[in-house]
Amino acid sequence: MYTQAMDIPDESGKKLAAVSNAPSDQEAAFEARIDADGRIEPQDWMPEAYRKTLVRQISQHAHSEIVGMLPEGNWISRAPSLKRKAILIAKVQDEGGHGLYLYSAAETLGTSRDQMLEGLHSGKAKYSSIFNYPTLNWADVGVIGWLVDGAAIMNQVPLCRCSYGPYARAMVRVCKEESFHQRQGYEALLVMMKGTEEQRAMVQDAVNRYWWKCLAMFGPPDADSPHSAQGMRWGIKRISNDDLRQKFIDATVPQAKVLGVTLPDPELKWNEARGHYDYGQIDWAEFWNTVEGNGPCNKERLATRVKAHNDGQWVRDAAQAYARKQKERALKEAA
Amino acid sequence: MSTPIDYLLHLADNAVVLGQRNAEWCGHGPILEEDMALANVSLDLIGQARLLYQRAAELMGGDATEDKLAYFRGPHEFRNYTLLELPHHGALVGYAAADRDYATTIVRNFLYSALMVHVWDGLQQSADPSLAAIAAKSLKETSYHLHHSRDWLVRMGDGTEESHARAQAAVNHLMPYTEEFWTTSPAEGAAVAAKVAIDVWALRPAWDALVNDALAEATLTRPNFHGYVTEGKVGLHSEHLSYLLGEMQGLARAHPGATW
Numbered sequence: 001m002y003t004q005a006m007d008i009p010d011e012s013g014k015k016l017a018a019v020s021n022a023p024s025d026q027e028a029a030f031e032a033r034i035d036a037d038g039r040i041e042p043q044d045w046m047p048e049a050y051r052k053t054l055v056r057q058i059s060q061h062a063h064s065e066i067v068g069m070l071p072e073g074n075w076i077s078r079a080p081s082l083k084r085k086a087i088l089i090a091k092v093q094d095e096g097g098h099g100l101y102l103y104s105a106a107e108t109l110g111t112s113r114d115q116m117l118e119g120l121h122s123g124k125a126k127y128s129s130i131f132n133y134p135t136l137n138w139a140d141v142g143v144i145g146w147l148v149d150g151a152a153i154m155n156q157v158p159l160c161r162c163s164y165g166p167y168a169r170a171m172v173r174v175c176k177e178e179s180f181h182q183r184q185g186y187e188a189l190l191v192m193m194k195g196t197e198e199q200r201a202m203v204q205d206a207v208n209r210y211w212w213k214c215l216a217m218f219g220p221p222d223a224d225s226p227h228s229a230q231g232m233r234w235g236i237k238r239i240s241n242d243d244l245r246q247k248f249i250d251a252t253v254p255q256a257k258v259l260g261v262t263l264p265d266p267e268l269k270w271n272e273a274r275g276h277y278d279y280g281q282i283d284w285a286e287f288w289n290t291v292e293g294n295g296p297c298n299k300e301r302l303a304t305r306v307k308a309h310n311d312g313q314w315v316r317d318a319a320q321a322y323a324r325k326q327k328e329r330a331l332k333e334a335a
Numbered sequence: 336m337s338t339p340i341d342y343l344l345h346l347a348d349n350a351v352v353l354g355q356r357n358a359e360w361c362g363h364g365p366i367l368e369e370d371m372a373l374a375n376v377s378l379d380l381i382g383q384a385r386l387l388y389q390r391a392a393e394l395m396g397g398d399a400t401e402d403k404l405a406y407f408r409g410p411h412e413f414r415n416y417t418l419l420e421l422p423h424h425g426a427l428v429g430y431a432a433a434d435r436d437y438a439t440t441i442v443r444n445f446l447y448s449a450l451m452v453h454v455w456d457g458l459q460q461s462a463d464p465s466l467a468a469i470a471a472k473s474l475k476e477t478s479y480h481l482h483h484s485r486d487w488l489v490r491m492g493d494g495t496e497e498s499h500a501r502a503q504a505a506v507n508h509l510m511p512y513t514e515e516f517w518t519t520s521p522a523e524g525a526a527v528a529a530k531v532a533i534d535v536w537a538l539r540p541a542w543d544a545l546v547n548d549a550l551a552e553a554t555l556t557r558p559n560f561h562g563y564v565t566e567g568k569v570g571l572h573s574e575h576l577s578y579l580l581g582e583m584q585g586l587a588r589a590h591p592g593a594t595w
């Protein structure tokens with residue numbers, strides 16, 4: 001799972017300076033490649049601002065994957081059947097794998113995983129704000145699969161054509177797994193909706209809490225989206241926030257009907273003229289407040305990541321010390 | 336002679352309880368790769384438990400299912416080794432809280448998988464063909480768990496002063512619980528008599544060799560045994576199991592009869 005539109009400004013992307021006045025040969029070659037919809041590879045020259053934008057975006061995405069392990073991990077120990085437990089562990093493990101590929105993709109741009117983690121732990125780098133909400137009942141696990149992974153897929157499928165090669169290739173693999181998560185989440189909800197009154201109430205409660213948060217995952221309206229225009233120009237962003245959001249709503253409403261849940265928006269209705277569903281107002285004040293650190297779980301999520309990292313220091317130190325000793329032994333033997 | 340169900344439950348309970356414990360690291364591991372490795376170990380163990388419970392349910396007949404066996408039996412009915420239910424830290428009472436210690440996790444996984452590679456290997460010849468098939472699959476998985484935990488045991492033991500001290504403390508804490516491996520429960524006795532199980536006692540020299548070799552490479556010492564021999568496999572557990580099961584079973588038990 002992952003991410004909101006990857007254009008939430010954070011500290012790590014503050015200085016996006018213009019590179020130079022007159023375009024160099026390298027810059028002209030870069031621009032030509034972008035215009036021809038070609039791929040930029042790690043060894044290619046690229047403008048500093050392009051590099052920084054990508055590092056910010058890919059690392060936000062990677063952080064989202066690993067912070068996103070926490071809300072669902074919350075239910076592993078209590079999963080109500082062994083089959084669901086196994087599915088959930090495998091899913092959370094996949095998200096960790098997504099984090100790994102993404103950190104590796106970002107490392108090809110010259111920033112180490114440690115540097116990126118430092119950004120996360122210090123609060124400078126953002127992650128998807130959807131993970132700052134609590135998982136309060138078991139159906140949250142299915143709803144996150146259906147809606148959060150579903151929204152992530154909408155955001156990420158266009159990134160499979162991103163101009164930066166390693167990111168695009170990571171996205172191809174990630175998107176395959178995210179669609180699997182979405183189907184599994186939806187299937188779990190179908191089973192619950194065919195179950196008891198209490199199970200159906202759990203599903204509805206989870207949908208009520210997550211629907212609006214998922215719509216906000218696509219990022220601010222196009223009119224207020226600070227990085228979108230440049231991202232489009234560079235082939236990092238392909239479809240605007242509002243268009244993706246609309247696509248997601250149009251795809252999800254029929255799924256909700258099949259499931260038998262009510263999406264909590266009285267203004268949600270088909271607009272024949274537009275050929276799309278109309279929908280109500282997203283609470284952007286609440287969204288930004290959460291992005292800025294004041295959501296229900298921001299402190300818990302971040303503190304938990306920091307604690308895991310700090311508690312694990314001795315383990316990583318041990319691995320390094322052992323590797324060093326092994327190297328010395330090998331050298332001695334060779335001598 | 337038929338397959339003693341209590342013996343299948345012993346194997347299944349071992350797997351589910353240790354699977355539950357390993358999954359507690361998910362999202363909290365010392366490095367992302369280890370979150371994933373332990374999730375993998377946990378997935379294997381839950382998978383083994385499912386197959387074993389399914390086989391037990393099949394033999395029991397009636398309305399027995401894997402989930403009835405995992406979720407609707409109490410602590411006194413669980414047949415796992417006490418070693419596997421302990422929290423990831425040193426000796427403390429059931430309601431004490433402490434940080435998880437990765438050395439405890441690794442040493443426990445090592446001691447158990449060092450036994451189970453031999454048990455699964457032997458069970459491939461079980462008179463119960465279903466169990467023999469489960470054993471063949473589990474042997475491959477357990478060989479990986481052994482490899483993973485042994486590597487870390489050596490890194491910790493021969494790493495830094497702190498990691499050495501932690502690994503030694505974990506060995507000292509957990510080794511006494513392995514005495515339970517070598518006693519014979521009625522379920523094990525019946526399974527051996529039926530040629531469904533192998534005599535675990537006969538595996539002791541091979542287990543000792545594996546353990547002693549790894550401890551030596553890790554520059555750790557093996558404590559002499561003294562103390563209490565646990566009896567989890569006959570249903571007499573530590574204080575920790577009822578907490579583990581309370582958490583694991585709570586939701587399922589709040590909705591008896593529900594399908595998930």
Ligand SMILES: [Fe+2]
Pocket residue numbers: 001002095149177178181
């Ligand atoms: Fe996912």
Ligand SMILES: [Fe+2]
Pocket residue numbers: 001002065094095098174178
């Ligand atoms: Fe993901």
Ligand SMILES: [Fe+2]
Pocket residue numbers: 001002003065098152174178
């Ligand atoms: Fe993702």
